[in-house]
Amino acid sequence: MVIGLTVKVPLSWTSHPFFRSKVKLEQQVQIEMIKGLDVEFVYVIDGHDLLPEIEETIEENLVQEEQVKEIDYRPLAKKSMRVSQQRFVKAVNDSRTVFGKVLSDPEGAYREAATLVEDLVENLYESETPHLTLVGSGEADVSVTQHGISVAVLSMMIAHALSLTKKEIRDIALGSLFHDIGKLKVPEDIRRKRGELTDVEANFLKMHPNFGYDMLKRTGLFPEAMLDIVLHHHEFIDGSGFPHQLTEDKIVITTQVVSLANDYEILLNQYRTPQVALGILFKNHSKKHSDKLISVLVKILGIYPPGTVVRLTDDTIAKVMMTTSDVKQPHVWSCDATGAEPSFRFLLSEDVQVKEVIKLDELSEGAVKTLQANNPISFYFNHFNHQENQ
Incomplete structure (x- = not known):
């Protein structure tokens, strides 16, 4: 084709x-x-x-x-993913500390947030071709801070692909970290409600961008571009977002980037299947975001984003752990149909590819346990490149 x-x-x-x-x-x-x-x-x-x-x-x-195929890169790839996981956990913990200081010590919160942003920027620019790897906090549900770090990583990857300036990328990172801080003013029984929200509850939840903006604006410390992200991260270019129903010409590019990354992450948390979330975004949300940004996001995620459960051409089951230069040969954690014989596999060194995506309800209990297929999905930067290590 x-x-x-x-x-x-x-x-x-x-x-x-x-x-x-x-x-x-x-x-x-x-x-x-x-x-x-x-x-x-x-x-x-x-x-x-x-x-x-x-x-x-x-x-x-x-x-x-x-x-x-002549070289076994698995140890290097596994080490790089372990580093990504450690960095992600540290970033989530640092973000949680920052959130705890926003009201009691806003200057301290700003300083620590700025340090965290610099760490993220440094991690992004470690090489010219960053990839995404699957990470997690070990928690059963995705917390506000975990969601914030994952949105920051996706947003920064998009911004990097668009060749935005480092200042814009720093604003994107800072805005992503704090974009949902207003949810802390929403009662927990509304935030964590499993069923459908009532109209009153839904409208209250939709106030969280205003709550977050007001909370941070009062400190007088945070830049306007970052505050715009916090206030408008649920705005869409077709005017269907909230709180102000802005259209494309009223939404700056940094906010558009975070809006897209956040929209995808929401779908991902809802469906727990990365490729399904991507398909729904492409099919049902395409008018909400610019074609250019969606195209960039798809290229970053690949057709089998990290966290996707797949069947390989040798009929083993696997979970995608990290994207690579070959969309059909990502790095995976695999097992047989029963969940036995688990192993990390570097498909680029094998004559094996992804055959198809598997629905979670098609997996055996053993495979679900081995692959941790039901675990929440988050992303972090990874810079392992087998071509650079040859």
């Missing part, structure tokens, strides 16, 4: 993230998403065959893959 072709996906429209089965390929991200579907072919409706032009590139890639 190449850009310029019009193809028909041989699936029901409910089984893919596009509005209809006939798709004109205008962006590389569309091709990558089709490659991630459970289809062996697509129908070419219109366009011309460009395969001869890319044969040479394919041959070069095959040679490179053969070279990669």
Whole structure:
């Protein structure tokens, strides 16, 4: 498949993230998403065959893959993910400390938040090609601070891909950390309610951006760009957001970035399946965000985002742990159908790829336990690159 072709996906429209089965390929991200579907072919409706032009590139890639297979990178990859996990836990703990000081010691909270932001920025820029890795706090539910760190990481990755300035990235990081602080003024029984909220409860919860903005504005310490993120992180470019129903021309790019990352994280926490959350975002929320930003997010997450449970071509079950340069060969934690024989696998060094995504209710109890498939999903930066370690 190449850009310029019009193809028909041989699936029901409910089984893919596009509005209809006939798709004109205008962006590389569309091709990558089709490659991630459970289809062996697509129908070419219109366009011309460009395969001869890319044969040479394919041959070069095959040679490179053969070279990669000669080295076992698993220990290095595992070590890099362990470092990411440690950094994430520290960031969540530091964020929790900051939240505890906002009212009693605002200057201390600001200083510690600024230090945390610098740590995040330093982690982002450790290499030119950061990847995402799966991390968690060990808690049963995603806390406000854990959510804030994960949104910050996603937002900073998007901003980095857009080549935003370091000042803008710092504002994005700081705004992401504090974007939900206003929820601390919402009663816990509303915040943690499992069932549907009443209209009164829902409207009260929607006040959290105003609560957070007022709380931070009163300190006189935080920059306006960061405060705008806190106040408007639920605004969408089509005017359907809150609290002010802003449209695209009224929402600055830094706030748009955090709005998208936050929207995806909310869907992720709701469905606990990264690829399903991405598909819903692409299908049902595409008017809420700019096409450019969604395209960048999809490229960062890959068609199998960290946390996705998949079946491999050797029929083992696996959970994606980290994205790689090859969308169909991420780093995974795998087991057999019963949950036995667990192992970390570096698919780039194997003749194995992702075959399909598996629904959680299709897993055995043993596989769910081994893969920790029901655990909350968060993200952090990772800079392991097998090509740089050759």
